Amino acid sequence: MLRLAFVLAGLALVxxxxxxxxxxxxAKRLPPPEHVSHETSVELQSRMARHGEVMTNLxxxxxLLDRPTVRxxxxxxxDEEVIARVGAAREPKNLxxxxxxxxxxxxxxxxxxxxxxxxxxxxxxRILAERFAxxxxxxxxCHAVYLHGRPQPTPLDPKMPxxxxxx
Numbered sequence: 642m643l644r645l646a647f648v649l650a651g652l653a654l655v656x657x658x659x660x661x662x663x664x665x666x667x668a669k670r671l672p673p674p675e676h677v678s679h680e681t682s683v684e685l686q687s688r689m690a691r692h693g694e695v696m697t698n699l700x701x702x703x704x705l706l707d708r709p710t711v712r713x714x715x716x717x718x719x720d721e722e723v724i725a726r727v728g729a730a731r732e733p734k735n736l737x738x739x740x741x742x743x744x745x746x747x748x749x750x751x752x753x754x755x756x757x758x759x760x761x762x763x764x765x766x767r768i769l770a771e772r773f774a775x776x777x778x779x780x781x782x783c784h785a786v787y788l789h790g791r792p793q794p795t796p797l798d799p800k801m802p803x804x805x806x807x808x
Contacts, residue, residue, distance in 0.1 A: 674788045681738065692718075696780065703773045711760035711769070718776070719753030739790050745783035752776040 671689070673682045695714055702710035756772040759765075 671784060671788060674790070676790045677738065677787065699773075703769065706766065706769070708760040708762055708764070708769075711773075712757045715753045715757035715760060715776070717753075719750045719757065739786050741786045742783060745779055745786060748779045749776065749783065752779050 673679075695717055699711065699714040699718070701707075702714060752772070752775045756769070756776050759769045759772040
């Protein structure tokens with residue numbers, strides 16, 4: 642548990658820097674992939690910048706065990722961080738993204754809701770950390786699909802420390 646806390650603290654420093662400043666050499670955004678059109682990439686830039694801000698704040702909140710903020714941000718990710726599919730009523734633009742991107746987007750919403758549920762006051766810190774790890778794994782997989790057009794392998798044993806299975 643202590644090791645996980647140090648890892649998360651390191652992620653928080655890398656993601657946001659000290660005193661709100663960026664760490665020199667830290668990645669600021671994903672590079673544009675060759676298989677995604679320029680129009681799609683431009684369309685996603687501002688949305689993904691907002692998503693990056695939410696995720697940076699979420700890392701900090703998890704590390705600090707700020708459960709109300711974790712709940713708020715995790716629910717925001719689940720409810721608002723959505724890229725519309727072709728023909729969707731909210732945003733019918735044809736964003737030429739691999740189908741796996743949208744599958745990971747759905748998984749991100751599920752992971753966000755599960756993280757929000759784990760952020761109850763007095764909850765188990767191990768469950769909070771594991772749910773955050775699930776959400777982060779989904780983020781990395783989604784980024785891999787966006788950048789490389791192929792998903793990352795899923796973990797072999799998706800069971801949680803409390804014995805429940807990943808939904």
